[in-house]
Amino acid sequence: MPPPVSADRPPAGHPEGAPSGQVGRAEWGLLTDDADWSVELYRILGLDPSVPALTLDELPALVHEEDRPRLTAMVTGCLVDARPIDGEFRVRRPDDSVRTVHMRGEPVLGTDGDAVSMWALIRDVSELRLHARSGTDPEPPPARRPPLQGPPRLDLAVHHTAGGPPVTAAADWCDALELPGGAALLSVGDLTGPDPATLLGAVHGLALAGIPPAQLLSILDQLETPTSLRGAVCCRYEPQNRNFTWARSGRPVPLLFRDGTGRRLTAPDDPPPGADSPYGQAELALRPDDLLMLHTERLSEPDVARLLGLGPRLSTARTAPECVRLLARELGAGQHGDACVLVARVSG
Numbered sequence: 001m002p003p004p005v006s007a008d009r010p011p012a013g014h015p016e017g018a019p020s021g022q023v024g025r026a027e028w029g030l031l032t033d034d035a036d037w038s039v040e041l042y043r044i045l046g047l048d049p050s051v052p053a054l055t056l057d058e059l060p061a062l063v064h065e066e067d068r069p070r071l072t073a074m075v076t077g078c079l080v081d082a083r084p085i086d087g088e089f090r091v092r093r094p095d096d097s098v099r100t101v102h103m104r105g106e107p108v109l110g111t112d113g114d115a116v117s118m119w120a121l122i123r124d125v126s127e128l129r130l131h132a133r134s135g136t137d138p139e140p141p142p143a144r145r146p147p148l149q150g151p152p153r154l155d156l157a158v159h160h161t162a163g164g165p166p167v168t169a170a171a172d173w174c175d176a177l178e179l180p181g182g183a184a185l186l187s188v189g190d191l192t193g194p195d196p197a198t199l200l201g202a203v204h205g206l207a208l209a210g211i212p213p214a215q216l217l218s219i220l221d222q223l224e225t226p227t228s229l230r231g232a233v234c235c236r237y238e239p240q241n242r243n244f245t246w247a248r249s250g251r252p253v254p255l256l257f258r259d260g261t262g263r264r265l266t267a268p269d270d271p272p273p274g275a276d277s278p279y280g281q282a283e284l285a286l287r288p289d290d291l292l293m294l295h296t297e298r299l300s301e302p303d304v305a306r307l308l309g310l311g312p313r314l315s316t317a318r319t320a321p322e323c324v325r326l327l328a329r330e331l332g333a334g335q336h337g338d339a340c341v342l343v344a345r346v347s348g
Contacts (some may be wrong), residue, residue, distance in 0.1 A: 023123045023134035026105075027201075028056050030079065031116055044101065044124045045233040046093030056118070064090035064098065071103075078107050079115045088125065100126045154184055154237060155345040157320035159328050172296040174340040177204055186235040188252070188294045188342055193227030203229075212236065214247035214271070216282035221249075221278075242286040242346060247279045250297060255308060256284070257310075260315040262308035290346045291323060298339040306330055309340075320345045 024041025024201070028034075029139040035053035041108040042049040045062060054061070056075060060068045067089035077083040085105040090098050105120030156176050174188040191199065201221060206216045220229055231250035246254060247268060254265045268280030286292075291314055293307065307327055317323045320343045327341060 002298060011033070023121055025121055026053070027119045027121070029117045030056075033057075041122055044099065044122060045091055046095060046097070046099075062091045062093075064092055066090075073112060074103070075118075078105065078118055081114065082107050082109065085118075099124055110338060147232045153239070155320040155347045156186075157324040157343045159324045159331075159341040159343070160339075172298055172340045173200070174198065174294065174296070174342040175203070176342065176344075177207055179207060180241045184237045184239075184318050185341060186237065186292075186294060186344055188296050188332050188340055189229045189232030189234075190250075190297055191227060191229055199223070199227045199229055202347045203234075207236075212247075212281065213245055214268075214277040214279040217247055217279050218277035233294050235292075235294065237286075237344070244284045244286050244292070246284075247277075247281045249279060250295055252295055252299075255293040255295070255304070257311050257314050258287065258289075260312045262311040262314070264304075264308070288346055291320075292344045293327075294342040296342070299341065303331060319347075333334065 024044050025038040026041055027036045033055055035055050037053040039049055041053075060071060062073050070087060071089050074085045074087050078085045085103050086099060088102045091102050092098055102123045102125045103120050104123075105114035105118055108117040109115055116225060130272050154176075158174055160172075160174075172188070173191050174186075175185075177185040179185055187203060192193065193199075199212065199220070203216070206219060211219065213236055215288075216234055217232060227248075233246060233247040233248045233250060233252050233254060235244060235254065238245075242272065246265070253267050256265055257261055265284065268282035270280050271277060277327075295304065295307075307330065310326055313326055314323050317326060323345065324341075327343075
């Protein structure tokens with residue numbers, strides 16, 4: 001199991017209602033019976049993030065009575081027969097509201113071939129199912145994290161063009177993590193391999209330890225895990241001075257939109273021989289209302305050029321989700337495989 005990401009969770013208190021389309025992450029350790037949830041999953045389920053995450057044995061208590069056998073069958077198939085989880089069920093929140101969620105996950109196998117843990121991504125699809133029953137087909141809202149705290153704030157939103165399960169043997173991924181002192185880690189990349197939870201846990205652990213982006217990517221290259229991260233962009237944002245530090249392994253570079261104009265950031269120079277990391281690192285001072293886009297390699301160069309042309313329209317958007325809706329309409333649906341775009345707007 002990766003290290004817990006408690007720094008990613010907000011202070012105690014009942015969370016706001018989760019917007020439909022939000023995605024939460026969970027990992028359950030079978031040997032120790034522990035559990036680790038992202039803050040988004042607490043929001044989806046309407047639970048207080050200060051309480052311990054529910055174990056697999058406790059999870060059915062939240063599930064609608066009619067759907068508990070379905071969840072039990074999915075989890076049993078995953079842990080006993082090593083089958084991926086891919087199904088929907090209803091959950092009843094503490095305020096007695098009912099939400100429909102879609103769970104996708106896989107077991108993590110030990111050296112003896114038995115499952116030692118299980119990870120899952122859980123998406124709120126309530127509004128999608130409601131519109132499907134009514135015969136309409138709305139544009140799905142972007143997955144969104146709450147704004148990262150600390151002056152000035154970052155407003156974040158994600159656009160994911162699903163070409164398969166969000167994290168499988170080879171899939172694109174994006175993440176944002178609030179660090180001690182109000183800094184933020186922003187990262188995107190292509191995960192390849194059977195154990196994504198371990199690698200993502202390592203990313204969080206290194207960032208929480210204060211490892212800068214270039215050195216973080218270098219350490220990930222040296223980890224002996226069956227899962228690798230390629231085509232990655234790793235960034236650190238310091239709110240006190242709006243300093244943005246980033247490094248990359250592969251082709252993508254962040255896009256910056258300022259005063260109605262979009263441009264690619266200049267890739268950092270290669271480090272000199274004998275440096276601590278084979279990756280270069282660049283810094284940029286951001287300004288209020290600057291907009292950053294981090295994207296994965298599956299987004300083609302023509303697509304990136306089209307996004308850069310959105311500068312004038314993006315300058316009128318007030319929030320990151322508004323920006324994501326604009327780029328989603330520009331990119332269309334079903335044309336880009338399993339690509340991710342992470343939007344970060346300096347809102348103060």
